Amino acid sequence: MCKMEKDMTNIFGIRAIIESIESGSTINKIYLQKGLRGELFFELDKLIKQNNVTTSIVPVEKLNRLSKNNNHQGAVAQISPIDFYDLEKLIEKTIDNKEIPLFLLLDQISDVRNFGAIIRTAECTGVHGIIIQKNGSAPVNAETIKTSAGAAFKIPICKVDHIKDALFLLQASDIKIVAATEKTEDSIFDINFNQPLAIVMGSEHRGVNPSILKMVDYKAKLPLLGEIASLNVSVACGAFLYETVRQRISVK
Incomplete structure (x- = not known):
């Protein structure tokens, strides 16, 4: 589509x-x-x-x-101001183009400004597709489009019945899943992002759903050196995506 x-x-x-x-x-x-x-x-x-x-x-x-x-x-x-992509076809197209797949799964992020900011960063970092859940996710509306600086028209966005559905499809295509979570001892700098990968970002209030965490291949956290316990989800997402860019550029 x-x-x-x-x-x-x-x-x-x-x-x-x-x-x-x-x-x-x-x-x-x-x-x-x-x-x-x-x-x-x-x-x-x-x-x-x-x-x-x-x-x-x-x-x-x-x-x-x-x-x-x-x-x-x-x-x-x-x-909706955009048409959504079919995830299975998008995965096939990305692999056929012989690119290293990079997908972004948003586990019920509900704030449209966070959503728009994430879309903008994802487009800038070469993400092949953003995956959201039909229920419980922020809509693609006028504010989302504005915050994304129009990037929502330039990057494929897929809707699935449940994030788990997307995980099954991605893993069946040998795409590894890394969840951004504080519930791990592994740092973002311990993960190999230079492989077929999908990054899961959790909601603003509860993070990645525990049932999703059980399915992922890797868990990673960002080092926090101050007194605040967490970052805004769009900022954390940017850090994960640019670590991916850094690793992939460094091996070219």
Whole structure:
């Protein structure tokens, strides 16, 4: 799939949202008014569940703002400004190009500014693709695009049902997984980044999920010499990516 720029759009009205889902549009989130009923709403609700679309129950005032007081019928959807890539095809393409794969998995990072900053750094460091989870992850919206300085239009981004799904695919292609975590004695400088690799960055509040940590090939932490116990996730991600760049450039 080729990625293309799109207008960042809110669509409103239950029928319009149903048609958007059925046409294959990538929807970041659907805002629903509490207490919706009726045959058309149940049709929408069925599609939401079938397609695992993120929803939020909100007061009517928010729907009025999002739709600029148009007839929203209790539902407003935010359409993604980008198309997402198929992960399996992206892995195959990267390997076929005889490049050393470098992927970035974001385990439910929720802040759009962190997400945008990570996308920008990933594009600058030659990451072949960013992988996010459908639920619990920051959306690609106007603020994400702005913070990324437009990099979100230039780097492949993949959505998966669960990060574990991505790990299975990557490891099946002999791509090693390294998790950025403080729950290890191994330093980032102990890891060989000059090999097919995917780096996992955890969420702002809990880090990498323990179930994910059990699946990775390596764990690595950044040395912290001050009194603060952790770095902002986008800063830590930059450190991991540029250590990768340093190692790969040094052997050329």
